[in-house]
Amino acid sequence: MKNTLNYKGFTRKFRQIALAGIAGALVSGGAFAAEPVKLGVMLPYTGTYAALGDAITKGLELAINENGGKLGGRDVEFVTIDSEANPGKAPQNMNRLINGEAADVVIGPVHSGVAMGMLKMARQEGAIMIIPNAGLNAATRQFCAPNIFRTSFSAWQTAYPMGKMAYEKGYRKIATIAWNYSFGKESLEAFEEGFKAAGGEIVKQFLTPFPKVEFQAYLTEIASLKPDAVFAFYAGGGAVKFVKDYDAAGIKKSIPLLGSGFMTDGTLTAQGQSAEGVMTTLHYTETLDNAKNKAFQQAYQDAYGATADIYSVQGYDAGQMLVQALASLKGDTSDKDAFIKALAAVKIDSPRGPWHFSKAHNPVQNMYLREVKNGENVVVKIAAEAVDDPATGCTMAQ
Template sequence: MFRQIAFVGVAATMVSGAALAEDDVKLGLMLPYTGTYAALGEAITNGIELAIEENGGKLGGRSVNLMRLDSEAKPGKAPQNMNRLVNGEGADVIIGPVHSGVAMGMIKIARQEGAITIIPNAGLNAATRQFCAPNIFRTSFSAWQTAYPMGKMAYDRGYRKIATIAWNYSFGKESLEAFEEGFKAAGGEIVKQFLTPFPKVEFQAYLTEIASLKPDAVFAFYAGGGAVKFVKDYDAAGIKNAIPLLGSGFMTDGTLDAQGPAAEGVMTTLHYAASLDNPKNKSFQKAYQDTYGKAADIYAVQGYDAGQMLVQALDAVKGNTSDKDALIKALAAVKIDSPRGPWHFSKAHNPVQNMYLREVKNGHNVVVQVAAEAVDDPATGCVMAQ
């Protein structure tokens, strides 16, 4: 069974749920439940719950307590929030965050305290590179994984000269660097890189310059409201037919309804698409729709897989969370049958997974092909990967 406890903030008291039972597995969820990223936090939480419910609502034969703490997507609060869950509430496993800035604060405490931490979204490369640790796992992606494969895909489609553009912040820059690495390795040339102020969404001057450069295509990274505005502005500029738009998958994930016809034909790479034709994805989408009354997105998948890995690992250690070394070993050994396709952990604890080339057709991200199979992040600087 589930027990639900929610904390609004670090100083908050329990506001809902039952009292903790001594034999519960305590999962500390440090995710955004308010603000811009609240929908992502809820989707991840739903996915975790669904995976555990499919196992009878238990982990290793023990009841589960989900302790929700709103990260508010505020990096400055991350160390204090992490300490609250680890040392104050005694969480056996921490799951979070969404925001890469929050992840940096969480990782610092996780490394200091040895707290078992599962990252269900934040894609900063450093989490499974120079800041990797035996107790830190990620069920999502690295920035490199989602952009590097598009380099070869672009070259294979005949593009030889490409301009790149993204917000001037860490994930945007890491995405452009990864694409550029892949495109240059294939033989392509980057004619110009544009970095736009975050989180501003004034793109007209950049689009005018892109039109004058006449590259074969453009690769972009934007997400959320920025992706909606950029894709609409790109379409309105009248250059999409002459200069096709490519991107990291987050540019058209969760944004298509708002982008409307402007997104048609945009091609992206990502580790998931709702249209993936495999039995696990079909059963997952149905179960999620039946349970939550809406379609599952990539964030729900990443949460679901975090739940699946806990099911496997806790069953393997017969519910024993007191032996951290044994639990870490069991977590590292999981093999996940995911809606995105099968995956396993690299030595750096990042998923080794397929990346898919998708094209927006009739308002949906349709899988064109596997862009790259079993993509493993380089894990540069990770001592575990040596």
């Protein structure tokens, strides 16, 4: 369905039937139809991940609104589909956006399982796809393609740097734990790679059933192992329960808790005092002290009456990417190869800090070591500068 929702400061503009005689506009000596740039957006607007889809959409719209609501001088039409975070519906929904709606660009999803279905269709049809969240490594590794971009992260990027940080903290033996699904396992593998490279040892890995949140038996065994620290990946409600249970088990002081940043992003209010002192690595936090982030946070607050989070930033940067690329093309999307080349060449001044695309079209970006202090994720230091995913299996990166 076409979503006609309006947000403060921005009105979605939909294609209008051209009046007779108004056939096109001249741009750079060539002609193309005077129609809006059509953005197909497939994000979750209901269910567990609805808040994430909403934040990404608002960030995307804010970037375009800051450019006068246009891309390359053209109006913008949004065609939105609720992904429902349902992988089974992804191919059909993607086909609708590509072939039914003839979207110039498809933006989505949040869920990595949905991304797999979208990626297959994008590769098959040659459709330009921008991923504003899903972190599955495969998107910019074995399933990379010139027409596929990501403005968020890979699972590897968010966990690998913590390995070195943990070793620098003096930890030598660590237990790891995560939900038993692809992103959880990829996160543990990345941490282990970084920790072992620094000289550390993984004493045991625990994989817990997804999406169950019964952790007591695992925490009892961790206490008996007495590792120097624990590295964990959980998100959302699972992260809230794990962090509270970890604290309640009485082991946080003797066995510090580390994690991928999603464990304390969007969860701190619910975690309360239990999250204090937890250290994570991620490519953003709301408290980053740079001019771009301060301006972005203020603009987001003014537009939506809320604090922008990591998902808002990833949507915002997808919008910035489109603004910059289409400005260089003066709005002409008729040459897909030229459009792809323009997208690949963007350099983004982001609230997270400046970044650019790798050869595999994944952000080359800083990862920050963060510690929860007084209910906020506070940056301790840059854990790793300009982190580039290895892009294993991506032929573009060879």
